[in-house]
Amino acid sequence: MKRKLRSGLSVSLLAVAACVALHSPDSLAARDAQTILKETCQxxxxxxxNNALSRISHQRKTxxxxxxxxxxxxxxxxxxxSDEDRRTLVKYLADTQGLAPSETDGVRYAMERRLNTVEQFDEKTSQMCGRCHSGARVALQRRPTQEWERLVNFHLGQWPSLEYQALARDRDWFDIARKEMVPLLAKRYALDNPAWKKWLSTAPKSEALVGDWSFSGHLPGKGELAGVMSVSADGSDTFKVSVKGQYADGTPFNGDGSAILYTGYEWRGNVTIDGVTMRQVFAAQGNAMQGRMFEAEHDERGLDFVAAKQGSNRLLAVQPGYVKAGSETEVTLIGSGLTGKPNFGKGVEVVEVVSQTPEQIKVKLKAAANAQPGLRAVTVGTLKGPNLSVYSKIDSVKVVPEFSVARIGEGGGSTPKVQGRFDAEAWGKGADGKPYRIGVFPAQWKVEAFDDRAKEDEDVKYAGTMQADAGVFTPGDAGPNPARKMSTNNAGNLKVIAAVDDAGKSLTGEGHMIVTVQRWNNPPIP
Ligand code: HEC
Ligand code: HEC
Known part of the structure; x- marks a missing residue:
């Protein structure tokens, strides 16, 4: 009886909720940001x-x-x-109190969700702030002294046990935070910055992004791709997007979606490629877009992306970016406004231009047997940018990322697994004896126990499987595993080994991967 009553109640509640959603005044007449601030935050x-609100008006962020x-x-x-009001506010605040492009330089990896980035911050910031979250979360904010101070107070007020956790017992966290971190942060990340004022007055109109973009990309574990992204206006600062491209192995990369522009350059798109939703986090400036495009449900599956607006003149990439001395190979130049003859520098000869459009030039190259190993600046007419690597033998192999975290998942739970995705980078030695990057090579992949402990616990057997020909590691299921010691889960500590073949000689590189538990708390900025 009770059960029936309860389910009846929830059904009618749902019906009411649906009606409210359909007929809410919000969806009839969207409230503007000023009204929301007044009615909802004030x-x-x-x-x-000056129409300001405490706290809110004294910070800038992404x-x-x-x-x-x-x-x-x-x-x-x-x-x-409501979700709609929140969207309106985020847009308004990011536009009016955002960060200038130069203020996000070097820390965009956090928004691009490159979660295997090993951060480079000074020792104090790393220990005081980087033990709980990324240093980028800090570096992507601008505040005056008082707001940095309140942020510190908020941390301790909200998490009073902060000083006893996160390895913070080794120091007087609150005292150092107030006396040393606040002045340092206020100086390094001040609210007032001429770069922001300048950006506000010089940012191009978003209509400037409408048109066709030639793009080049690279997905670890899959390879390079290229194509065209078409952007059309769909409201103010919002766009329709369609992508038509192809991986080097011929796999199509086609899809449609939408995008929104924040702060005059923060491009955020949602594009469905082959039934899979991918997010775009790009910095769009003038005729260039750059960033990362990754699966919404699997942000580890993402590609580096760079694009040039058609009509502009830019050389983006050479795919593949290397040739072996004494051999012939076909490469593709990608860009926009490509006219004139491609040139690949000393010792590299263009045998044939196979095809040429303003966006792509396919060329057959020949590197002389005695071509000096090293990098060549590639040019097309007056355009330059990318390098071509010439090598005679591979000197060493690097696994990229060198250190990574994969995560168990599924196994009845709702959290997806986080894969490991790797590239094998070949490096050569130049005539000067200095190492130079040749490029990403096909490799044979395996994992091994990282140490004795991992060996004893048979981590290789339980933590997941490495795809031998692609460098893609899929972790094991989440949850306790009765087959393991004390029914522990499928975590592991592994070496990632790539073997690259160079004319019959096998060279190996090694990385380190920790397979750990799910990321329960997964905010937009890690
Ligand atoms: C129910 C009370 C309440 C409402 C409503 C409220 N806030 Fe807050 N807000 C707080 C409190 C308390 C703090 C200080 C503690 C903290 O930072 O979480 C705060 C702090 C902030 C900060 C500073 C955070 C920081 O990192 O320093 C921002 C920004 C902010 N609020 C934005 C908003 C916006 C925008 C709205 C309206 C959409 C809003 N708040 C509505 C209570 C509120
Ligand atoms: C004990 C763990 C811990 C430490 C140490 C820590 N933080 Fe945080 N920080 C958090 C948590 C948790 C949040 C809230 C995340 C959220 O809003 O979901 C946060 C949020 C933030 C935010 C975003 C606030 C906003 O609303 O805009 C900033 C900026 C920040 N921290 C800076 C710092 C700085 C600077 C330090 C070092 C002085 C620091 N944090 C140290 C846990 C920590």
């Missing part, structure tokens, strides 16, 4: 002079940063806000 954030702050208002402070 209850807790005090109005100040769209993801704003989204996280507002989401925290919802989860921790009971803020009630």
């Amino acid at each position: 209850g807790c954030h005090t109005p100040e002079a 769209p993801e940063g704003w989204l996280m702050s507002i989401a925290r208002m919802q989860t921790m402070h009971g803020l009630q806000i």
Whole structure:
């Protein structure tokens, strides 16, 4: 009886919710950002002079940063806000209190979700702030002294046990945070920055992005790709996107979707390729777009992406980017406005131009047997940019990423597995004895126990499987495994080994991969 009543109630609640969603005033007349700030935030954030609100008006950050702050208002402070209003606010705040392109330089990896990045911050910032989250989360904000101070206070207030966790017992966290970190952060990441003022007054109009873009990409474990991305306007700062491309092995890369532009350059797209939703996180400036495109459900499966607007003149890439001395190979030049003769430098001869459009030139190359090993600047007419590597033998092999984290998943749970995805990079030795990168080579892949402990626990057997010909590691199922010691889960500590064949000689490279548990807390900025 009770059960019946409850299910009846929830059905009627759902029906009410559906009606509200369909007929809510929000969807009839979207509220503007100023109204939302007044009606939804001002209850807790005090109005100040010049139409400002306490806290909110004294920070600048990325769209993801704003989204996280507002989401925290919802989860921790009971803020009630519709998804639509939140989107409106994130857009408005990112546009009016965002970061200039130069302020995100060097830390875009966090938004691009390159989660295997090994960060480079000073020792103090790494220990004080980088033990819990990325240093990039800090570097992607701008605040005056008082706001950095309040942020520190918020950390301790919200998590009073902070000083006893996260390995923080080795120091007086709060004291160092207030006395040393706050001045350092206020200086390094000040609210006022001429670069931001300049960007606000010089940012190009978003219509400038409408048109066709020639792109080049690379997906670890799969290879290079190229194609055209067509962008058409679909409202202000929003776009329709369609992608037509192909991997070097012939696999098509086609799809459609939409994108939105924040802060005049932060391009965020959603494109469905072959039934799989991929996100685009690009910096779009002038005739160039650059960033990463990754699967929404598997951000480890992502490609480096660079594009040039058709009509502009830019040479983006050479695929593949290497040739062996004494051999012939076909390469493709990718860019926009490619006219004139391609040139590959000393010792490399163009045997034949197989095909040529302004976006792609296919060329048959021959490298002389005595061509000096090293990098050549590639040019097409007056355009330059990418290099071609000439090598006679591979000197060493690197596994990229050198250190990575894969995660068990599924096994009845809702969290997907996080794969390991690797490239084998061949390196040569130049005439000067210095190492230079030749490029990504096909390899044979395997994993081994990283140490004695891993060997004893048979991590290789349980932690997952490596695809021998692709460098793609799929971790084991989540949950306890009765076959393992103390029914532990399928975690593991592994060496990742790539063997590259160079004219019958096998060279190996080695990386380190930890296979660990699910990432339960997965905010937009790690
Ligand atoms: C129910 C009260 C409440 C409402 C409503 C509320 N906030 Fe907050 N907000 C807080 C409190 C408390 C803090 C300080 C603690 C913290 O940072 O979480 C705060 C802090 C902030 C900060 C500073 C965070 C930081 O990292 O320094 C921002 C930005 C912010 N709020 C934005 C908003 C926006 C935008 C809205 C409206 C959509 C909003 N808040 C609505 C209570 C509220
Ligand atoms: C004990 C772990 C811990 C430490 C140490 C820590 N943080 Fe955080 N930090 C958090 C958590 C948790 C959040 C909230 C994430 C969320 O909103 O979902 C956060 C959020 C932030 C944010 C985003 C706030 C916003 O709403 O815009 C910034 C910026 C930040 N931390 C900077 C720092 C700095 C600077 C330090 C070092 C002085 C630091 N953190 C040290 C755990 C930590």
